[in-house]
Amino acid sequence: MNYPAKVGAASLQNLELVRGTRPLHRRMRSRASAILFDRRYGVRTEEDVPLEDLGVAAPGRNGYMPYRLRLLRRVLSQQEVTERDVFLDVGSGMGRVVLQAALHYPFRRVIGVEVSRQLNDIAVANVCRLRGKLRCRSVVLVHADVLDFDIPADASIVFLFNPFSGVVFSRFVERLLESVDRHPREVRIIYADPKEEATLLATGRVSHVSTRRGWRPTAGWSRSNSTRTYRVWPASCSDARVRNAMDRSVVAMQRQALATEDKADR
Numbered sequence: 001m002n003y004p005a006k007v008g009a010a011s012l013q014n015l016e017l018v019r020g021t022r023p024l025h026r027r028m029r030s031r032a033s034a035i036l037f038d039r040r041y042g043v044r045t046e047e048d049v050p051l052e053d054l055g056v057a058a059p060g061r062n063g064y065m066p067y068r069l070r071l072l073r074r075v076l077s078q079q080e081v082t083e084r085d086v087f088l089d090v091g092s093g094m095g096r097v098v099l100q101a102a103l104h105y106p107f108r109r110v111i112g113v114e115v116s117r118q119l120n121d122i123a124v125a126n127v128c129r130l131r132g133k134l135r136c137r138s139v140v141l142v143h144a145d146v147l148d149f150d151i152p153a154d155a156s157i158v159f160l161f162n163p164f165s166g167v168v169f170s171r172f173v174e175r176l177l178e179s180v181d182r183h184p185r186e187v188r189i190i191y192a193d194p195k196e197e198a199t200l201l202a203t204g205r206v207s208h209v210s211t212r213r214g215w216r217p218t219a220g221w222s223r224s225n226s227t228r229t230y231r232v233w234p235a236s237c238s239d240a241r242v243r244n245a246m247d248r249s250v251v252a253m254q255r256q257a258l259a260t261e262d263k264a265d266r
């Protein structure tokens with residue numbers, strides 16, 4: 001496969017800005033467990049790749065960097081997912097999060113959309129290697145720019161690990177809201193390193209539900225290490241008091257579920 005084995009030095013600098021926001025020992029520990037995961041299952045997810053090296057760089061698009069291996073299970077409890085839920089990873093890269101979603105949750109379908117054909121091919125190979133172990137048997141990986149991709153009418157959990165910003169992000173949010181209006185349903189957004197949170201909240205249709213904070217010596221560093229969960233409201237629900245009451249009950253349920261699972265993990 002025509003794919004660069006090494007990352008260029010200039011882009012490494014950018015990636016290190018983000019990588020550098022956690023203490024070294026933690027970064028080494030999570031990197032080591034990701035490498036072990038890749039080795040154990042014969043998959044390839046633990047790399048940083050700038051889009052320049054893949055020939056798909058464009059303003060607003062961010063490069064490939066995998067989400068921390070065990071983090072999805074810390075932000076989304078198994079009890080919050082049912083067999084009716086459909087998970088969509090926007091900017092799915094080599095498929096790290098797609099694999100985690102399909103391995104650990106009873107999703108009806110797990111979908112990834114990725115702008116780089118080379119990364120998407122790697123994700124397809126990864127899913128094939130783990131196919132026998134997946135709890136969710138329906139995994140779909142689409143090679144497309146997110147703005148040319150029809151958001152599935154049943155997508156209920158939308159995951160973003162800072163895949164793009166600026167106009168691309170605004171346009172994506174508009175299309176997501178259009179999808180919810182056309183096919184009314186409950187949608188949650190899980191957004192890691194939520195640089196464009198202001199754009200989400202400015203729609204008046206999205207409210208913040210919870211935050212999983214990372215290491216935080218400063219506010220900016222804290223944000224880049226955080227994963228936030230939001231709820232998308234139907235256009236018809238404009239009463240802030242109803243929304244707040246519902247959000248509070250979701251937060252309470254989520255806390256309880258994650259605490260129970262944390263205890264069981266120990």
Ligand SMILES: C[S@@+](CC[C@H](N)C(=O)[O-])C[C@H]1O[C@@H](n2cnc3c(N)ncnc32)[C@H](O)[C@@H]1O
Nearest residue numbers: 061064065066067091093096115145146161163
């Ligand atoms: C930070 S990585 C996240 C990878 C994966 N979701 C994970 O968490 O492990 C962001 C990904 O978004 C992809 N991306 C950037 N712009 C995109 C676009 N317009 N459409 C689809 N994917 C895009 C990049 O190629 C990259 O693989």
